[in-house]
Amino acid sequence: MVKQLLHKGFSSVMALLVLFSTVSFTVEKHFCGDVLVDVSVFAEAEKCEMEALEILQKKTCCKDEIEIIEGQDELKVVSFEDLDFKKQHFIIAYTYAYLNGFEGLPKQTIPHKDYSPPNLVTDIQVLDQVFII
Template identity: 40%
Template sequence: MKQLFIKISAICMSAIVLFSTLSFTMDMHYCGDTLVDVALFEKAAACGMEQMKPSKKCGDKIEKTSCCADKQIIMEGQDDLKDNVVKVSFEQQTFLVSYVYSYISLFESSDLSFTSFVVNPPPLLNKDFQVLYETFLI
């Protein structure tokens, strides 16, 4: 269960990093107040009304304005991901290593199963002195 949770959280974090660095452009084309086309990563297709030329009945002074409009939404991603690198001098490294070594040695367990007679066993007795002298501890 714990391994599954770790894998799911790793996938979620990688998706967050991916979507925070992704940048995209959404292009929309309006004809009047009506949305005609929406496109991601490319230019939206036009409706064809801007190709129509205005009529010249009134002369050259009056020109018909186009009812079409293009709107573009740009979502900028994060480009400057920093690696936090800490510069540690040789003296600081020496201090850290000695500190960690001395701290770990505080919790080193002593071997309680150590017995000194394992290397030098006691001499074998020929007679049982307790039975011989009939002295028993109660």
């Protein structure tokens, strides 16, 4: 039970790790002068009201910064044939030892499973005043 839960947990973590290492996204920032107005991760950053006036006056105090965070483009896939002979031998030996190393326990028989003890009418130790000290 615990082994299955750990296996599913590690599998999920590894899948999320691969997913997040390959995802790329952009962070867009809008500055009005030296003041940060808006930061946006997936959508376009909102512009301030000063930008409409800048178009009329032909001078700029607003600027946009775009940071692109790129994910991994290629995942390295190694096949069994790409490994050298020593590593192949180790993997085969480890797998064989792991799969054949565990043996099941034989079914144990309990001879007194269906035996019920006799009913006690009186407690003999208390009756005879014999106690283990």
